[in-house]
Amino acid sequence: MAELTYRQALHDALRAEMLADESVFLMGEEIGLFEGSYKITAGLLAEFGPRRVRDTPISEEGFVGAAIGAAMLGLRPVVEVMTINFSLLAIDQIVNHAAKVRSMFGGQVSVPLVIRTPGGGGQQLGASHSQNIEVYYAHCPGLKVVAPATPADAKGLLSAAVHDDDPVMFVENLALYNTKGEVPEGPYTTEIGRAAVVKEGSDVTVVAYSRATLAALEVARQLEQDEGISVEVVDLRSLRPLDRETVCASVRKTTRAVVAEDDWLSYGVGAEVAATVQEGAFDYLDAPVLRVAAAEVPLPYSKPLETAAMPATSDLARAVRRTLDESAYTK
């Protein structure tokens, strides 16, 4: 095990997959000469050359669509879309084509494609550059959507995504790139579609993914230390498929649940998880399932406004306490 950044873990997985399989190649804006807007692909152009590290012009619909077409012929492109906000320029190709060509053509063709793209606010990038819109893709059958929180899962899920014969939206987060964690050496994959209980606890379950998982772990440690509240943290890791059983098993044990996400509240992952919990653990619940999510505004630029709109660890802690305070939700 080595301690690596999330960025380095992604880089290592890409490099390993390119070394292992000639059909794996990279495409995206500024990934070659510029070495990537967030430097995930640093050094790869020099090592693999322009055939396998292909800089694209600014034309998301064109190059994402071209990657889908190349995947239909059996190549395994890994596309970097500079931020998830720009994936909207390619959403017709992702939702109407990548997600559908396999079933629409009776299973005759597959799309072994990975689209890597970071989301996330908090960097004062303003409304159009700070979104978490993975749920747009998680809604869509035909796609797989993963959003790892740790360097170890970033490496394992990226390798799994490259090996997978279906289109995978691989959602990163700007705030995670410099985070560190233990990463196993050598090749391995993390199974798509499996959540992980990343901290055990007995009073309340916090369900999270991506950056919110780190917030959940921080809140869990704090509450346990300061207030004696035992929090279990479930990291979804995959948004489609969603590991409903692991979530419900945890809630059946703890009897309370809070869902933490950085995206907007309405119609979000939190709503999906809450609906799942009430169906799969109804008789076990001792409190309403709560959601902690972003305020429903386009994210503002000015720091105090941006901070006010984004869920903070204190907001999550407050929600966890509320599930334990009967007076907060009984008549």
Added chain:
Amino acid sequence: MATTTPTAAPETLVGFYREMALIRAFELRAAEMYAKARIGGYCHLNLGEEATVVGLVAALEPRDYLFTTYREHGFALARGIGAGQVMAELFGKATGCSGGWGGSMHLFDAGLRFMGGYGIVGGQIPLATGAALAIAYRSEAGPAAEAVMCVLGDGATNIGAFHESLNLAAIWHLPVVYAIVNNRLGMGTPVQAASGEPELYKRGCSYRIEGVRVDGNDPVAVREAAAAALAAARAERRPSIVEALCWRLRGHSVVDPARYRTPEEVEEAKRADPLLALRSRLVEAGTLDEDAASDIEALAGQEVDQAVAFAEESPFPDPKTLFDNVYATAVANMAQARPGDPVLGPFTEGR
């Protein structure tokens, strides 16, 4: 546009006539089957475009890849998908070329490298460009190389994906031919009302992609232009445009009465009918007599009769197969609940 009529061997022309007659007969029957509610959804016909369709496909080698539009029944037939499989797909049957999952707009045959009809206008253009990228990634240029033909309609030349794709094909030197079927109408909108440059073969000029315009009612002219474009794609990795100017004989889709067209325009389209034109050409040249030409049409009719019978007799897909084609790689926790089913499976155990 070429001013002299290109020539082809008599047997080639007869072959074109057979294929065009089959497409004509197929499309007329498809309209009839739609009216009888055997076919659902949308149904767009190649009526009037037969010479363009046959000429374009005739230029392809079996190793080439063909991406098309939602108006693609004729392309599928010309590429060699059986009329029965195409009709069965329109009927939504399990024996259809897309297993009943696609319908009229989404015909596919992996073995024939018929890479699909696409329901989203121009959606196939980036995909075809990417297929050409895969070819360039895997193999060297040369006369025996693979190439891609991307068929699109006149209306698709106005979408962003067309321009992004042409730019990628140009900077990456991709072996792809963009074949524009210009039937002069995007649904009901005339080309000159929709396109700042209505001479569509010129629309690659921003990307230094050359184009030619051919008479889409002459299958030989279409084939020769497409073959030259494909040769440049294979040997030089030079993408290009072939614009075939033709007429749509019917409305946008089966249900469209096309009231936006003037009687004069409709008459002009009928006068230009490529099937009648080729028949006259063959009879005047003495290649076929009237009886032989009629026999070819009768045989096409019989083939379509058999296709309809095959489609009628074929089973619908089993609803049990509903989840079979959505993903290629099985992973944990794939949701397969039917409407109304519990998402977690039966869960009755209480506390």
